[in-house]
Amino acid sequence: MHQPAPDPGPRVLHVAQPADGGVARVVLDLVRAQLAAGLHVTAACPGGELADGLRQLGADVRTWRASRSPGPGLPGEVRALARLIGEVRPELVHAHSAKAGLAARLAVRGRVPTVFQPHAWSFEAVGGLTATLALRWERWGARWAHRVVCVSEAERRTGLRAAIHAPYAVIPNGIDTHRFSPRPAPAEAAPLVVCVGRLCRQKGQDVLLRAWDDVLATAPRARLVLVGDGPDRAALHQRAHPSVRFTGAVTDPLPWYRAADLVVLPSRWEGMALAPLEALGCGRPVVVTDVDGARESLPPALLHDCLVPPEDPAALAGAVTRLLSDRARCAALGAQGRRHVLAAHDVRHTAARIAAVYRELLGTRPPVPSERREPIHS
Structure with a gap:
């Protein structure tokens, strides 16, 4: 039939x-x-x-x-x-x-x-x-x-x-919580901060570079990696400290999340950025600016440590240095972030x-x- x-x-x-x-x-x-x-x-x-x-x-x-x-x-x-x-x-x-x-x-x-x-x-x-x-x-x-x-x-x-x-x-x-999942970071003494995003005014890498001098004053061995490309690359290069690396465009940011001690996204505006969710999925703590979607992307336990006002280099540097100085706290926040992403994102x-x-x-x-x-x- x-x-x-x-x-x-x-x-x-x-x-x-x-x-x-x-x-x-x-x-x-x-x-x-x-x-x-x-x-x-x-x-x-x-x-x-x-x-x-x-x-x-x-x-x-x-x-x-x-x-x-x-x-x-x-x-x-x-x-x-x-x-x-x-x-x-x-x-x-x-x-x-x-x-x-x-x-x-x-x-x-x-x-x-x-x-x-x-x-x-x-x-x-x-x-x-x-x-x-x-x-x-x-x-x-x-x-x-x-x-x-x-x-x-x-x-x-x-x-x-x-x-x-x-x-x-x-x-x-x-996010794909199976793909963005934790792996042990390489054992390195120097703290690694990673920022993933298009190099443009929206993502605020210029604010992060202004904050970076204050971070180095407390953590002189820290390194910063800007993952991505965009129209502001040349201007950002000009003001960057030698401890800052630019990767250019990458096909997959996952290895950088897993290598990081801390992921930072100092955006000026968003709807809800993916990079912090991907970092949390990998069990990495984040510092983000208090723009649209940021509070909703973080579990309540991370709001005090991980949320700073936009366009405030001093507040950004303070949050980054506090977390880099307490790796046990970083690990605990990353684990809480992973659980939150599994449940909500x-x-x-x-x-x-x-x-x-x-x-x-x-x-x-x-x-x-x-x-x-x-x-x-x-």
């Missing part, structure tokens, strides 16, 4: 720009889970490490040529994305970060269920007129997002304070909650059969 073919999973299109760093890791983890669950997943991005990783997973990858920031090429980028959406005919679009969120919402305009995930708000990254325009756009564009997914309650509150009225869901970032929980959002949106607006669906044009 002929058995009918099982119904295919819904067609989901992820749109991402930037295509590296934390955004890329979030998209890769989501797509991996969605492919395993039977969804038909396509991703549109400019290329880079995200496209390579998605192809290795077996996802359908479409090249969408788009700059990292809005500019005069935006209308053409929106038209190209609209054509791509017309070809893929997704039943749901999930746009990641400000640029992709801008282009995707302009291309779709609410005609397909749309999830927008800011990964930190665009108006926090800029100043002056640019910030005003970004805020106005986020308020206007909210009408074309069926759900705005914030990675922390603090990020959602920032949106509400900015009068961005949208249907929100708060789904904390998660496993990527499988994150993927399940995203899947629940998808089901809700697709359930309230059933997919149109492909033969009746009209392509979207801008």
